[in-house]
């Protein structure tokens with residue numbers, strides 16, 4: 082080894098990850114590495130294993146073999162709640178916000194301190210919590226909607242609110258499954274802006290089919306096919322890769 086040469090520091094190192102469902106390998110000996118402050122996008126045809134990869138990272142699905150290193154821990158050995166505590170936040174495709182609460186209350190109950198033994202809603206509204214709620218609301222473009230009942234938000238605003246509910250927990254890795262599905266063009270542009278702002282303090286792993294959006298956000302793209310990497314690199318590299326055109330982009 083060269084003197085003074087440091088191995089690169091990855092926030093997330095997925096190594097040899099495999100999961101079999103009744104003998105079918107949905108993810109097959111997969112390895113990829115995400116750096117600090119990186120926006121990584123996973124693309125690929127239907128059934129490629131994209132959602133399963135996020136399920137494995139957040140502990141919803143248990144790996145058959147392989148490792149997922151995150152901040153010195155192997156996530157494959159941890160329970161879902163421990164993985165959240167370790168700093169991994171995951172947003173699913175459908176927003177799961179509390180429709181009958183206001184935007185403020187949705188953010189407030191997601192503040193980590195809210196999950197105390199006294200119950201999520203009973204804790205005191207400290208100045209710190211209010212400040213943090215306002216800061217997050219501003220980032221997700223909902224500062225002027227804090228008092229609004231969440232059921233009155235547009236679909237895109239509900240998606241942002243859910244991202245906000247994860248951001249308030251300050252995860253080091255935020256995983257988003259098709260965050261701009263169903264959003265208007267202007268909402269997509271603002272979501273790209275939001276992701277570029279929030280990676281100052283974290284990395285983001287996104288599954289997405291909207292290639293314009295991928296182009297706007299991705300530092301690096303991983304193309305999955307049949308549970309394995311078909312191609313990886315910059316958007317330019319992967320979109321000009323004949324293998325990617327053949328199995329995905331050409332359709």
Ligand SMILES: Nc1ncnc2c1ncn2[C@@H]1O[C@H](COP(=O)(O)OP(=O)(O)OP(=O)(O)O)[C@@H](O)[C@H]1O
Pocket residue numbers: 102107125126127128129130131132133134
């Ligand atoms: N719990 C499970 N049991 C059995 N098979 C599963 C399970 N979860 C996923 N699969 C299968 O694994 C494969 C990969 O599914 P996955 O949802 O990860 O694909 P995807 O790339 O996210 O697809 P899409 O773009 O359609 O969401 C599919 O063939 C799916 O049917």
